[in-house]
Amino acid sequence: MPKCTINGQEVVVKDGATIIEAIHHNNQKIAHYCWHPGLSVAGVCRLCMVEIEGNPRLQIACNTVVSEGMKINNTSEKVKDAAKWGLDFHLINHPLDCPICDQAGECGLQDQYMEFGKYDPEMAERKVKKKKVVDLGPTVVLDTERCILCSRCVRFTDEVSKTNELGIFNRGDRSEIGTFDGKELDNKYSLNTVDICPVGALTSKDFRFRQRVWYLKDAQSICTGCSTGCNVKVYFNKEGLFRVKPVFNEKVNGYWMCDEGRDIYKFVNKNARLLKGKKKKPTGFEEFFPGALAKDISSLVTADPGKVAFVVTGQFTNEEYDQVFSLWTKKWGSKNIFHWLNSPEKQNEFDGLLLRGDRNPNTQGLLKRLKDFGISTQWKDLITKINTHEIDTVVVAGPENPIWFPDFKEKLASLAKAKSLIWMQSSNHPEFENVPAGTYLIPLKSFVEKEGTFTNYSGLDQKFSKVTTIVSEALTLTEACTLLAGENLMIRPDPNVLIAAHPTADRVTLEHRKKNEFVFRRGAL
Amino acid sequence: METKLLSEHYHQDDFQNLAGYKKQGGYQVLAKALKMTSQQIIDEVKASGLRGRGGAGFPTGTKWSFLPKNNEPRYLLCNADEGEPGTFKDRLMMERAPHQLIEGMIISAFAIQSAKSYVYIRGEYNEPIRIVEKALREAYEAGFLGKNILGSGFNHEMDIYAGAGAYICGEETGMISSLEGLKGQPKLKPPFPAVQGYLRKPTIVNNVETLAAVVPIIKDGAAAYKKFGTEKSPGTKLFSLSGNVVRPGNYEVPLGYPLKDLIYKLGGGMKPGKKLKAVIPGGSSAPVLNAIEAERATMDYECLAQMGSMLGSGAVIVLDDSNCMVDMLGNLTHFYHHESCGQCTPCREGTGWLNKIVSSIMEGRGRLQDIDLLVKVADNMKGRTICALSDAAALPVLSFVQKFRDEFEYFVREGRSKVRGISYAQMHH
Numbered sequence: 001m002p003k004c005t006i007n008g009q010e011v012v013v014k015d016g017a018t019i020i021e022a023i024h025h026n027n028q029k030i031a032h033y034c035w036h037p038g039l040s041v042a043g044v045c046r047l048c049m050v051e052i053e054g055n056p057r058l059q060i061a062c063n064t065v066v067s068e069g070m071k072i073n074n075t076s077e078k079v080k081d082a083a084k085w086g087l088d089f090h091l092i093n094h095p096l097d098c099p100i101c102d103q104a105g106e107c108g109l110q111d112q113y114m115e116f117g118k119y120d121p122e123m124a125e126r127k128v129k130k131k132k133v134v135d136l137g138p139t140v141v142l143d144t145e146r147c148i149l150c151s152r153c154v155r156f157t158d159e160v161s162k163t164n165e166l167g168i169f170n171r172g173d174r175s176e177i178g179t180f181d182g183k184e185l186d187n188k189y190s191l192n193t194v195d196i197c198p199v200g201a202l203t204s205k206d207f208r209f210r211q212r213v214w215y216l217k218d219a220q221s222i223c224t225g226c227s228t229g230c231n232v233k234v235y236f237n238k239e240g241l242f243r244v245k246p247v248f249n250e251k252v253n254g255y256w257m258c259d260e261g262r263d264i265y266k267f268v269n270k271n272a273r274l275l276k277g278k279k280k281k282p283t284g285f286e287e288f289f290p291g292a293l294a295k296d297i298s299s300l301v302t303a304d305p306g307k308v309a310f311v312v313t314g315q316f317t318n319e320e321y322d323q324v325f326s327l328w329t330k331k332w333g334s335k336n337i338f339h340w341l342n343s344p345e346k347q348n349e350f351d352g353l354l355l356r357g358d359r360n361p362n363t364q365g366l367l368k369r370l371k372d373f374g375i376s377t378q379w380k381d382l383i384t385k386i387n388t389h390e391i392d393t394v395v396v397a398g399p400e401n402p403i404w405f406p407d408f409k410e411k412l413a414s415l416a417k418a419k420s421l422i423w424m425q426s427s428n429h430p431e432f433e434n435v436p437a438g439t440y441l442i443p444l445k446s447f448v449e450k451e452g453t454f455t456n457y458s459g460l461d462q463k464f465s466k467v468t469t470i471v472s473e474a475l476t477l478t479e480a481c482t483l484l485a486g487e488n489l490m491i492r493p494d495p496n497v498l499i500a501a502h503p504t505a506d507r508v509t510l511e512h513r514k515k516n517e518f519v520f521r522r523g524a525l
Numbered sequence: 526m527e528t529k530l531l532s533e534h535y536h537q538d539d540f541q542n543l544a545g546y547k548k549q550g551g552y553q554v555l556a557k558a559l560k561m562t563s564q565q566i567i568d569e570v571k572a573s574g575l576r577g578r579g580g581a582g583f584p585t586g587t588k589w590s591f592l593p594k595n596n597e598p599r600y601l602l603c604n605a606d607e608g609e610p611g612t613f614k615d616r617l618m619m620e621r622a623p624h625q626l627i628e629g630m631i632i633s634a635f636a637i638q639s640a641k642s643y644v645y646i647r648g649e650y651n652e653p654i655r656i657v658e659k660a661l662r663e664a665y666e667a668g669f670l671g672k673n674i675l676g677s678g679f680n681h682e683m684d685i686y687a688g689a690g691a692y693i694c695g696e697e698t699g700m701i702s703s704l705e706g707l708k709g710q711p712k713l714k715p716p717f718p719a720v721q722g723y724l725r726k727p728t729i730v731n732n733v734e735t736l737a738a739v740v741p742i743i744k745d746g747a748a749a750y751k752k753f754g755t756e757k758s759p760g761t762k763l764f765s766l767s768g769n770v771v772r773p774g775n776y777e778v779p780l781g782y783p784l785k786d787l788i789y790k791l792g793g794g795m796k797p798g799k800k801l802k803a804v805i806p807g808g809s810s811a812p813v814l815n816a817i818e819a820e821r822a823t824m825d826y827e828c829l830a831q832m833g834s835m836l837g838s839g840a841v842i843v844l845d846d847s848n849c850m851v852d853m854l855g856n857l858t859h860f861y862h863h864e865s866c867g868q869c870t871p872c873r874e875g876t877g878w879l880n881k882i883v884s885s886i887m888e889g890r891g892r893l894q895d896i897d898l899l900v901k902v903a904d905n906m907k908g909r910t911i912c913a914l915s916d917a918a919a920l921p922v923l924s925f926v927q928k929f930r931d932e933f934e935y936f937v938r939e940g941r942s943k944v945r946g947i948s949y950a951q952m953h954h
Binding site for chain 1: 691713876
């Protein structure tokens with residue numbers, strides 16, 4: 001544990017820590033581009049210059065390991081001058097695209113220039129012209145002119161995704177990022193290159209030109225794309241969600257997340273949602289206010305709770321499971337709860353980095369609660385019971401994202417054989433058009449509209465808060481079930497019934513959700 | 526007079542062949558060296574004070590002793606990627622005496638206990654590649670390379686690698702990257718090559734002339750070698766004299782030899798009717814000396830360093846009064862702009878910027894503040910990058926502007942060269 005002095009302050013750092021880590025650890029500012037905590041050291045931007053006592057030359061902080069008694073200074077005029085000129089060298093061939101650049105507002109070059117810049121540009125020559133729109137693959141577009149050649153994206157594909165699609169071609173100021181012949185940037189983690197790009201050179205095809213980032217708010221949440229439970233930040237405004245980015249959590253996802261996870265916002269937005277409670281009649285759908293519909297059809301459930309089955313997916317929070325299961329088992333003494341597991345054969349798949357075959361955020365939480373409530377039912381029993389009319393009514397808590405449920409149509413058809421089917425789900429699905437009369441659809445809230453806890457594949461409980469409201473009339477699973485039980489939402493539920501069977505300690509270790517220094521610098525507006 | 530320690534037999538054509546080389550006592554030093562211990566050789570080289578002849582002038586024996594003391598495989602690389610504008614000594618050495626280099630390399634490899642070495646020859650050097658290749662074959666056939674060399678139990682393999690044509694591959698870590706099959710880009714130090722170099726194994730990179738100079742050092746001992754040259758710069762060195770002199774060429778002289786003797790005695794003086802104006806004493810990266818400085822400069826590491834220049838690779842480029850310094854600088858900035866590898870920002874952007882400013886001046890679009898800007902940009906490129914290319918690009922700019930500012934100012938004010946009388950644009954009209 002060497003002790004060093006940074007700008008006069010004594011700091012003790014870990015063995016082998018570099019100066020830049022020590023400076024960040026000490027909450028001091030230092031200009032840098034190419035250094036990224038999740039990648040190897042490139043040492044090419046030459047911005048993080050520091051003065052070390054006894055060394056006449058400035059040294060880069062990212063590649064210099066702290067040694068005992070080192071006296072480091074990064075506020076001297078010499079260091080400031082080096083950063084100023086370093087930034088100016090970055091900028092001389094960088095186009096002044098800011099008004100039309102997607103990165104504007106969260107751009108490393110803008111931020112660092114504000115902080116460390118020279119404010120006196122002297123470049124009077126013509127800039128180097130390069131290609132403006134280069135299609136790198138299905139997800140990413142490159143603007144070669146904006147690129148400052150920090151090589152973060154190249155190192156990402158070399159070291160993290162290990163797919164090696166990107167390289168730097170040509171030399172000198174003609175250098176540019178590109179894909180190798182016959183390759184395109186199409187790995188499952190390609191959009192991380194957009195996150196770590198400190199400028200607007202790499203832009204996401206999905207997000208580019210859709211919003212100026214200063215019109216977006218952001219909030220932290222958990223990705224529901226698979227059981228890894230990556231910590232994410234969702235960016236939204238009153239129109240809905242626009243993008244999802246990873247947040248550093250060393251216990252879960254590190255700095256990264258997969259491309260599929262970034263699509264989760266698409267089934268949360270209004271156009272993909274079930275907006276109204278619906279009742280299928282032979283002539284078509286009749287629309288209702290969701291809460292009213294749920295209360296109205298409560299007789300279907302309460303008349304004979306023993307003939308009601310509850311089908312649940314691993315997409316809801318632990319709190320919802322606890323309350324709904326206790327309603328079913330304690331109030332009605334029914335154990336007709338069935339777990340709808342999507343693609344059981346893929347449950348244990350893992351791609352080696354983040355993405356898991358279990359595409360539910362909370363399968364572990366559900367399994368634990370099923371066990372704790374003593375429920376061990378088989379799917380085929382449900383089908384038998386429906387066919388033998390042992391079960392009249394099926395209440396389904398369906399998936400938020402039906403894409404991950406390839407058996408959706410088949411399950412819908414088999415459950416529709418019951419006398420009445422109450423299907424609660426946040427997203428809409430084209431198959432709903434074909435349901436038989438006597439089916440009820442109740443819109444639920446998605447994960448951004450409620451708070452709760454997900455338990456990820458490793459058993460880590462992660463709490464998340466409400467982000468925004470998209471479908472204001474939608475209900476949480478607890479609310480919907482309370483109404484279906486004939487209760488009133490306004491009245492506190494009977495504490496003997498709706499107890500939290502598992503008081504979950506707040507294990508969401510907020511201290512692990514440190515800021516991803518660079519990409520997520522900007523706080524909420 | 527030249528002191529021909531290395532180049533004594535260069536004029537003999539058969540010196541290229543093994544037979545001719547052996548006739549002059551070739552490979553006897555190897556036999557002697559193999560009877561010594563490797564530490565003895567390192568000590569001898571250290572005692573001789575031999576300094577790297579590639580440009581940086583780092584003491585060779587000290588470099589060798591940086592190798593970690595373990596049994597890890599280690600490599601010896603011979604840097605024959607002679608790219609510094611004005612330098613052509615390695616080419617001569619490889620063409621005229623390939624066996625001298627090979628013998629020096631085997632001795633050096635024995636000293637650092639390396640079982641494998643490469644000669645990284647500049648790709649454009651077709652003739653040297655052919656000649657060294659032939660010599661290597663001869664050396665293998667004669668048992669100087671391969672298993673159990675001369676019955677000493679020392680095994681060594683040597684290979685040639687033809688460079689891919691980049692100036693930066695002459696930088697030692699750039700060369701290692703290139704040899705590894707990567708893009709020729711210098712690597713971040715630390716780790717230094719002596720600890721982690723080629724294939725992440727300890728590696729020693731030495732210039733052709735350095736390795737060849739090991740032969741006379743082992744032959745006659747360090748003391749005999751130290752008789753030549755000055756105290757801090759012992760030995761002899763080949764200087765590539767070029768520019769407007771009567772007899773340009775390679776001249777081997779002891780270090781500390783006066784520059785004016787090199788130009789006026791060995792080089793035969795300036796071309797008729799021309800007057801000495803400036804000398805670039807150590808390849809294009811070395812700061813320029815004006816005529817007065819050139820008169821009193823001696824060709825050794827200390828004197829040139831004291832004058833703010835450097836001995837570099839020993840390429841002496843002589844400029845006379847018909848050469849326009851703005852043109853010259855334009856040529857150099859174009860070269861460094863073209864050769865920057867593009868890794869570090871100050872060099873990648875700075876070399877381009879310098880080149881654009883000088884071009885603007887040459888095209889008559891220059892502003893007076895551009896001259897100061899050249900200095901500012903060059904100042905901020907110096908010492909800020911991974912390798913020395915940025916410094917190499919900045920130093921000539923600083924020295925040209927400092928010593929010949931009047932020519933730059935004239936060019937900006939009048940839009941034409943003070944020497945040539947016409948502008949670049951007119952010249953190429």
